[in-house]
Amino acid sequence: MEESASTIEVSIPPNKGLATEWASDQKAFKGVPWGKAMMWIFLVSDTFVFSIFLISYMTVRFSTKAEWPNPSEVFALHVGHVSVPLLLIAIMTFILITSSGTMALAVKYGYEKNRKMCAILMLATAVFGASFVGMQAFEWTKLIMEGVRPWENPFGAPQFGSIFFMVTGFHGTHVTIGVIFLFIMARKAWRGDFDTGRRGFFTSQKSHYEAVEIMGLYWHFVDLVWVFIFAFFYLW
Amino acid sequence: MAEGTQQHPLKIYFFVWTLLFVFSAFSYMVDWFQFQGYLRWGLILLFMLVKAGFICAIFMHMWWERLAIKFAILTPCFAVLVFVFIMWHESFYTLIARKLYFLVTGS
Secondary structure, three states, X not given: OHHHHOOOOOOOOXXXXXXXXXXXXXXXXXXXXXXXXXXXXXXXXXXXXXXXXXXXHHHHHHHOOOOOOOHHHHOOEEEOOEEEOXXXXXXXXXXXXXXXHHXXXXXXXXXXXXXHHHHHHHHHHHHHHHHHHHHHHHHHHXXXXXXXXXXXOOOOXXXXXXXXXXXXXXXXXXHHHHHHHHHHHHHHHHHOHHHHOOEOOOOOOEXXXXXHHHHHHHHHHHHXXXXXXXXXXXXX | OOOOOOOOOHHHHHHHHHHHHHHHHHHHHHHHXXXXXXXXXXXXXXXXXXXXXXXXXXXXXXXHOOHHHHHHHHOHHHHHHHHHHHHHHHHHHHHHHHHHHHHHHOO
């Protein structure tokens, strides 16, 4: 206690990048809407969830004695008599990227207060997202018919099934939730909620175009996760 | 530009959009041409990181965010890399233990 009575100089560090930012008295994320900061923090936690899935996938794939099924063959589709490797997965990848592009534009038009373009682009994003989930359902059906189960499969290492259903299932759930919220947001934008500041049904908070960017962050994150799943699970 | 809003020219979005398509096509080509070994893994990782980087930086506007928020989001991700490193070693230990066990029990 004696020391605290002596000289403690409280000085604000000179403006040298991060230290100044981080040592802020009241809030660290100045000028960042709280909803956006919270979404980012949620996304960091979600990153950990998906990281753990992919790490457990790495662990079981490296530690199994049985041969890992070749995804290039497992996910091949027959077009006529030709077997095209990974065809459906490639289409799904392109669809998700397209939806990410329409979402980015929706955010842009949102900030320009172009409510119709914003709503139409979000609707398009939702439709692309829904078609992605549809294709995933098709893929699951195909694999289940071929005898893939979380505990066994006819192609090789039994862990393949559990990882496949877990990872793509969790990702598909994220897409589905995103699609639902995109429809809600598109309706809000179309109705002009973000222009009039109409209070939300659930949160009673005033609507603002920031909500479109927050929606966008979530949607791009879902695309981001797919980039990693596509690389590590389907291509590796 | 008002604080907290993100307005950028249309051009940059179309540029990144095209880039994502091209790099997705590239990563599909890796499988199409059946590249194997380190070439395959290297290319997959390269295309993955480029795509992830552009989505994060441009589409999610991370590039224009404050340093404080960039730092808060990106640094925890290094913990993931540490975990990857630990589990990578763990998996090889498990594999050796399994092989030894099956060798001894003869199954």
